[in-house]
Amino acid sequence: KVTGNQLTLTYTDASNLDAVNTAAASAFAVSSAGNAAISVNSVAVSGKTVTLTLSRAVASAETVTVSYTKPTSGNNVIQDAASNDAVSFSNQAVTHSTSAADTTPPVLITTGDHRPKVTGNQLTLTYTDASNLDPANTAAA
Structure with missing residues (x-):
């Protein structure tokens, strides 16, 4: 294995x-x-x-x-x-125990309760993804 x-x-x-x-x-x-x-x-x-x-x-x-x-x-x-x-x-x-690579990109949710919303000076964007988004590698402002 x-x-x-x-x-x-x-x-x-x-x-x-x-x-x-x-x-x-x-x-x-x-x-x-x-x-x-x-x-x-x-x-x-x-x-x-x-x-x-x-x-x-x-x-x-x-x-x-x-x-x-x-x-x-x-x-x-x-x-x-x-x-x-x-x-x-x-x-x-050999049998694999190595996890399959995540190759599915996150997609912005644009409808329903999780669509983009503004609260005060905060814009919240919610994405679909099987795992969490990577906070260390994110887009610049």
Whole structure:
């Protein structure tokens, strides 16, 4: 599952994964067809999960896959506490938890109780939008 620039892999095992002797970032490949390349910057293991920190955030519309190639030498592989190595896998589909980008512009409400109104020296404009308007990026007077 991917959220932003964090891709989480969850393993089933009777015990937790070995958080000390884990695979290097180079053992993983993340791809998104037709989009900017994604590299793995770091690998963290906790309990039964492996979290990959990616070089960039993944947009909700991207189709992403992940592969793991078990290193052939050394002890730095994905493994459980009993030293059983996880097998390699290729092009595993990734589920998104990244929220879809808001691409709908706000529209001024011009009718009913929420139409533009003046109270004293204040003009109030109300907009339709699923989220709140951004107070940090607003039009100048």
